[in-house]
Amino acid sequence: MILNRIVYRIGLAILISVAGVSGAWAADDARGQQLYNLCAQCHGTNGGGNEVYLAPAIAGMDQWYIESQLKMFRSGARGTHPEDVGGMRMHPMSRWLKKDEDITAVASYVSSMPGARPTPTVAGGNLDAGKTYYQTCAACHGPEGQGDEAKNAPALAHASDWYLVSALEKYKAGIRGGNPANSNAVLMRGMSNILPNQQAIVDVVTYIDTLNN
Numbered sequence: 001m002i003l004n005r006i007v008y009r010i011g012l013a014i015l016i017s018v019a020g021v022s023g024a025w026a027a028d029d030a031r032g033q034q035l036y037n038l039c040a041q042c043h044g045t046n047g048g049g050n051e052v053y054l055a056p057a058i059a060g061m062d063q064w065y066i067e068s069q070l071k072m073f074r075s076g077a078r079g080t081h082p083e084d085v086g087g088m089r090m091h092p093m094s095r096w097l098k099k100d101e102d103i104t105a106v107a108s109y110v111s112s113m114p115g116a117r118p119t120p121t122v123a124g125g126n127l128d129a130g131k132t133y134y135q136t137c138a139a140c141h142g143p144e145g146q147g148d149e150a151k152n153a154p155a156l157a158h159a160s161d162w163y164l165v166s167a168l169e170k171y172k173a174g175i176r177g178g179n180p181a182n183s184n185a186v187l188m189r190g191m192s193n194i195l196p197n198q199q200a201i202v203d204v205v206t207y208i209d210t211l212n213n
């Protein structure tokens, strides 16, 4: 009898805690969706990006990467170089996310969206040369461009190709990765030298475009 009662109580406690957790999750999800209304103005309702605003596709990106970038933008470690036109648009937006819980909520919402499949826009690339370059990139970004959290390397598949070109140009010029507070960007700035020139950037992005499956 006593045992029955204890088992019942434990069961009830588990039930309540599970309900509590899923309740909190639902609240976060609603918050994430609400916050995303702001983001949608540039990144699009489906997160597919909009080149006119220089806003890349972000739908389906890994939550850890979205969170890390929102924090970098918010602290000014990304998006404050005077020649970083796109970054300087995103930097003030990140400041709307005052609480870390808001960053987590919106990042969770964005990562739950189906991965974007932006139409390729980059022309004039040599696919074979790009594939050869990409072998080095794959060590961190993965053979399918799926990213690797252990290396802080984001997914490159499902990205806007014009954005990948601009990101690589910015790393090479030190417009991104010039701030020591952003150590991952500093690392990638060094890696961008694997690509000797503009044609190599176009070649490797042409190859990355084939990984969108």
Ligand code: HEC
Binding pocket: 035, 036, 038, 039, 040, 041, 042, 043, 053, 054, 055, 056, 058, 065, 066, 069, 070, 085, 086, 087, 088, 089, 090, 093, 094, 096, 097, 106, 107, 110, 166
């Ligand atoms: C005014 C337009 C605008 C709004 C609104 C906006 N963004 Fe951005 N966002 C940009 C631009 C432009 C970039 C590209 C920055 C660059 O070129 O480095 C960007 C970049 C990003 C990136 C980095 C992507 C990557 O691959 O590194 C993330 C993540 C992001 N935005 C998330 C958000 C979220 C979440 C919101 C809403 C809270 C938001 N953005 C609102 C314009 C905007």
Ligand code: HEC
Binding pocket: 133, 134, 136, 137, 138, 139, 140, 141, 151, 152, 153, 154, 156, 159, 164, 167, 168, 184, 185, 186, 187, 188, 191, 192, 194, 195, 204
């Ligand atoms: C040693 C590991 C490593 C290698 C090799 C490497 N990367 Fe990266 N890459 C990173 C890391 C870490 C980041 C995140 C940098 C940041 O937070 O700004 C990154 C970021 C990027 C970004 C920005 C993505 C975004 O959404 O903004 C692009 C584009 C990129 N890498 C392309 C390449 C290409 C192309 C190569 C090969 C020529 C390459 N990377 C090789 C580690 C690597």
